Amino acid sequence: MKKFLAALAMIAFSTTVLATMELQKDLIAKYPTSKANCATCHVKKMAKKGDAELNPFGKDAVAKAIVDPKAEKKVYDYKKIDALDSDKDGKTNLEELTAGTNPGDPASK
Numbered sequence: 001m002k003k004f005l006a007a008l009a010m011i012a013f014s015t016t017v018l019a020t021m022e023l024q025k026d027l028i029a030k031y032p033t034s035k036a037n038c039a040t041c042h043v044k045k046m047a048k049k050g051d052a053e054l055n056p057f058g059k060d061a062v063a064k065a066i067v068d069p070k071a072e073k074k075v076y077d078y079k080k081i082d083a084l085d086s087d088k089d090g091k092t093n094l095e096e097l098t099a100g101t102n103p104g105d106p107a108s109k
């Protein structure tokens with residue numbers, strides 16, 4: 001039973017990580033100079049399960065950039081939040097993604 005639960009936990013974790021990797025690839029495809037990684041949307045670069053808190057850019061993406069919130073597979077239109085300055089550091093999200101700085105971290109601009 002323990003092995004089964006461990007396997008189940010691994011699958012759940014992998015699915016979450018894979019979903020995140022897919023979003024990361026999507027972001028890089030749309031903003032090739034963005035240097036997108038986990039910390040682009042999350043507080044911690046290597047977020048563990050249950051500790052994947054979103055940073056201000058990640059929160060704006062979830063709140064304002066999802067094309068159809070009811071769809072099972074979420075598609076993001078980041079253009080909807082290009083003009084915002086999610087982390088309030090004086091640079092828009094588009095400026096930060098283009099420059100390769102982090103739009104969700106005010107210490108990166």
Ligand SMILES: [Ca+2]
Pocket residue numbers: 087089096101102103104105106107108109
């Ligand atoms: Ca920033």
